Amino acid sequence: MHHALRIEQLNKHFANGKHALNNINLTVAQGEMVALIGASGSGKSTLMRHMAGLVSADAGPGSLIEVDGCCVQQGGRVHRNIRQVRARIGFVFQQFNLVDRLPVQVNVLVGLLHRMPLWRGLLRWFTEQERAQAIEALQRVGIAECHAQRASTLSGGQQQRAAIARTLVQGAKVVLADEPIASLDPESSRKVMEILARINREDRCTVIVSLHQVDMALKYCPRVVALNQGCVVYDGPASALTPDLLRELYGVQADEILADAQRPATSPVLVPSAPWGSPVAQTA
Numbered sequence: 001m002h003h004a005l006r007i008e009q010l011n012k013h014f015a016n017g018k019h020a021l022n023n024i025n026l027t028v029a030q031g032e033m034v035a036l037i038g039a040s041g042s043g044k045s046t047l048m049r050h051m052a053g054l055v056s057a058d059a060g061p062g063s064l065i066e067v068d069g070c071c072v073q074q075g076g077r078v079h080r081n082i083r084q085v086r087a088r089i090g091f092v093f094q095q096f097n098l099v100d101r102l103p104v105q106v107n108v109l110v111g112l113l114h115r116m117p118l119w120r121g122l123l124r125w126f127t128e129q130e131r132a133q134a135i136e137a138l139q140r141v142g143i144a145e146c147h148a149q150r151a152s153t154l155s156g157g158q159q160q161r162a163a164i165a166r167t168l169v170q171g172a173k174v175v176l177a178d179e180p181i182a183s184l185d186p187e188s189s190r191k192v193m194e195i196l197a198r199i200n201r202e203d204r205c206t207v208i209v210s211l212h213q214v215d216m217a218l219k220y221c222p223r224v225v226a227l228n229q230g231c232v233v234y235d236g237p238a239s240a241l242t243p244d245l246l247r248e249l250y251g252v253q254a255d256e257i258l259a260d261a262q263r264p265a266t267s268p269v270l271v272p273s274a275p276w277g278s279p280v281a282q283t284a
């Protein structure tokens with residue numbers, strides 16, 4: 001069985017010389033829910049954008065990213081069939097979010113476009129069954145009553161939930177969510193994270209989510225991958241990632257990372273036992 005995500009020897013230098021990703025090697029099994037955490041500028045968004053094939057990595061013979069068994073990029077070149085690959089991936093990304101002027105239900109139905117002839121997509125000709133499927137997905141994320149509204153009229157949290165409904169309709173086996181709660185209030189953040197955890201649990205959908213808020217990562221994601229200056233400095237169970245270990249990994253930056261975490265200073269949040277064994281922790 002293939003991995004949900006496989007990254008090998010991934011490096012990224014930007015044109016200004018910034019080494020934003022430093023030899024990333026990472027595999028995620030199907031059905032995992034993984035948080036990508038790190039201080040501002042540590043490389044979370046850059047890594048997520050590489051997984052989406054929005055940015056190409058440095059050229060290098062061993063450089064590879066596969067999602068759901070499909071090549072996203074290899075040797076520093078984004079795969080020529082990237083559109084087909086993306087059709088298999090659910091995105092909760094700023095870049096792939098909703099079309100403001102279209103109704104929410106149509107935005108959700110966009111998740112089906114890859115499975116239908118182009119003319120149907122252009123004419124927005126959807127069957128009753130497809131429309132019902134969209135409503136069901138909107139019900140699952142708790143915003144069915146908004147289905148006829150323009151996407152632009154939804155709150156930030158509702159928009160993220162509509163994007164998750166689109167991934168449900170799409171039947172995506174892997175969902176990539178890039179800072180989905182970055183600009184949301186605590187209650188909306190909680191709802192979005194609970195929905196992501198639910199689709200992971202109920203649909204066996206692999207979820208990889210980048211987060212600023214370490215408390216959210218520890219609460220909802222059994223596995224955490226922590227970046228520091230483009231390097232993976234921790235990959236293991238959330239339950240082992242104590243504030244003390246974060247301070248060891250991040251030094252003074254730990255305060256930024258811990259700023260939102262409202263929990264006792266020494267006890268980790270208990271999470272379900274993880275399938276990958278003992279954590280990998282390296283000092284930064």
Ligand SMILES: Nc1ncnc2c1ncn2[C@@H]1O[C@H](COP(=O)(O)OP(=O)(O)OP(=O)(O)O)[C@@H](O)[C@H]1O
Nearest residue numbers: 014016018020038039040041042043044045046047
């Ligand atoms: N297009 C670019 N050109 C040059 N440098 C870039 C570019 N994009 C990102 N960087 C740099 O790469 C590093 C990683 O940035 P990235 O946005 O991935 O961090 P992040 O962890 O997502 O931060 P944040 O949490 O603030 O969103 C930063 O130093 C950033 O300034």
